[in-house]
Amino acid sequence: MQSDHVINYVITEQPTAVDLWETARTLGFPAALWRLPNQHDKHLIVSFDEVLPRVPADLEELPAGFALSPFDNLDFGTDTPPRTLFLRADVHAVVPQNGPAEVTYAAGQASDLFQETLTSAAGRLVSPESAPTVLVSLPDPDAEIQYVQNVAEAVEAMQRGEFRKVVLSRIKRVQFTDAPNAVALFDKLCETYPTAFVSAVSVPEKGQIWISATPERLVSVDPQGIFQTASLAGTQSAYLPDGTLKRPAEAMWSQKEIEEQALVSRYIIECFKKIRLREYLEEGPKTIVAGNLMHLGTRFTVDTQAVHYPQLGTVMLRLLHPTSAVCGTPRDVAFDFIRSHESHNREFYSGFLGPVNINTNNEGAASNLFVHIRCMKLEGRVATLYAGAGLTEDSVPEHEWQETEMKCQTLLRCLAV
Numbered sequence: 001m002q003s004d005h006v007i008n009y010v011i012t013e014q015p016t017a018v019d020l021w022e023t024a025r026t027l028g029f030p031a032a033l034w035r036l037p038n039q040h041d042k043h044l045i046v047s048f049d050e051v052l053p054r055v056p057a058d059l060e061e062l063p064a065g066f067a068l069s070p071f072d073n074l075d076f077g078t079d080t081p082p083r084t085l086f087l088r089a090d091v092h093a094v095v096p097q098n099g100p101a102e103v104t105y106a107a108g109q110a111s112d113l114f115q116e117t118l119t120s121a122a123g124r125l126v127s128p129e130s131a132p133t134v135l136v137s138l139p140d141p142d143a144e145i146q147y148v149q150n151v152a153e154a155v156e157a158m159q160r161g162e163f164r165k166v167v168l169s170r171i172k173r174v175q176f177t178d179a180p181n182a183v184a185l186f187d188k189l190c191e192t193y194p195t196a197f198v199s200a201v202s203v204p205e206k207g208q209i210w211i212s213a214t215p216e217r218l219v220s221v222d223p224q225g226i227f228q229t230a231s232l233a234g235t236q237s238a239y240l241p242d243g244t245l246k247r248p249a250e251a252m253w254s255q256k257e258i259e260e261q262a263l264v265s266r267y268i269i270e271c272f273k274k275i276r277l278r279e280y281l282e283e284g285p286k287t288i289v290a291g292n293l294m295h296l297g298t299r300f301t302v303d304t305q306a307v308h309y310p311q312l313g314t315v316m317l318r319l320l321h322p323t324s325a326v327c328g329t330p331r332d333v334a335f336d337f338i339r340s341h342e343s344h345n346r347e348f349y350s351g352f353l354g355p356v357n358i359n360t361n362n363e364g365a366a367s368n369l370f371v372h373i374r375c376m377k378l379e380g381r382v383a384t385l386y387a388g389a390g391l392t393e394d395s396v397p398e399h400e401w402q403e404t405e406m407k408c409q410t411l412l413r414c415l416a417v
């Protein structure tokens with residue numbers, strides 16, 4: 001894709017992430033802002049495609065940019081039209097913790113317009129000082145009843161042996177006094193969740209901004225060709241009843257949670273088996289702290305150079321999505337159950353997102369794709385939060401509802417000032 005798009009770069013310094021983000025919004029250009037886990041630098045890219053191309057998620061072919069895939073992207077790589085949205089890095093800013101942003105621009109008319117707008121007042125409209133105040137949680141009295149009912153039906157289906165695991169989700173809506181400042185919220189999430197992948201993606205063609213702080217890596221390939229994926233499942237609060245933080249070693253996991261997470265690991269291993277790859281390093285499961293929550297996590301690592309498999313990232317991405325952490329086991333049966341029971345459209349929730357072929361720390365190009373959970377969709381003054389829970393035949397419906405409430409808190413606690 002885009003191989004005919006000639007990019008000559010000029011580099012300038014100075015503008016802030018807010019300036020760049022607001023300039024993109026003023027001009028109707030898509031933008032993505034992100035910070036990788038355990039890193040300080042923030043990145044922002046702007047694409048000059050007002051309507052984003054839908055691309056095959058091919059990490060070898062794509063130029064530098066940011067991918068955003070919906071959950072419903074099961075058969076990618078086959079004959080169905082591609083569904084992954086791609087923001088090409090027409091503008092790429094690296095914003096270090098201290099010091100000015102370094103910005104790289106593509107050449108061309110759109111770039112000239114962008115830079116002119118940036119230097120005029122239009123790009124400096126919003127102050128990033130405060131995060132928004134939640135005004136009202138738009139109540140949905142039937143939401144809990146409906147969710148609990150769906151879980152009960154799933155449990156019965158699993159007890160009849162129709163499938164082993166399904167992840168059912170729900171939404172929660174809140175409304176603000178004014179359209180919230182996405183960059184301020186992004187900054188707050190970065191501060192609160194240093195180990196998460198934090199992002200804000202503006203998709204003007206849909207009138208949406210998606211904001212997330214996800215703990216779950218789907219596929220990454222670093223500049224040295226080290227591939228990683230992870231299985232994450234099982235959830236409990238990171239706090240003891242007296243409000244103090246638990247130590248990970250204190251976390252106790254039930255048989256249901258151990259099985260729930262093992263199914264995700266099994267799913268990943270089955271994907272390796274499909275391509276006859278045996279040389280992977282498996283570490284875990286161990287307790288992972290994800291902000292207000294704890295999960296069980298296992299990490300899988302492959303040296304793609306040692307196994308002579310440079311395209312492993314793309315191949316595994318296609319096999320993995322959607323993993324058993326957001327869909328279920330067997331995958332297609334769980335997918336159909338989700339489709340016939342959830343009344344909302346997941347859209348980009350439980351899809352995947354992240355930077356593709358982006359040069360980080362001057363070490364070379366890396367791709368880092370994450371499972372899009374702990375996320376919300378902003379449309380003007382209304383935010384829709386999404387949360388799901390992995391169910392097995394041992395699930396207790398009310399507990400699963402409580403779990404989705406805790407997952408919504410990951411973002412909600414950063415929305416209230």
Ligand SMILES: C=C(O[C@H]1C=CC=C(C(=O)O)[C@@H]1O)C(=O)O
Nearest residue numbers: 233234235325373387388389390
């Ligand atoms: C589907 C979600 O989380 C997944 C990741 C970790 C733990 C999960 C669980 O315990 O159910 C889920 O599989 C979500 O946050 O919406």
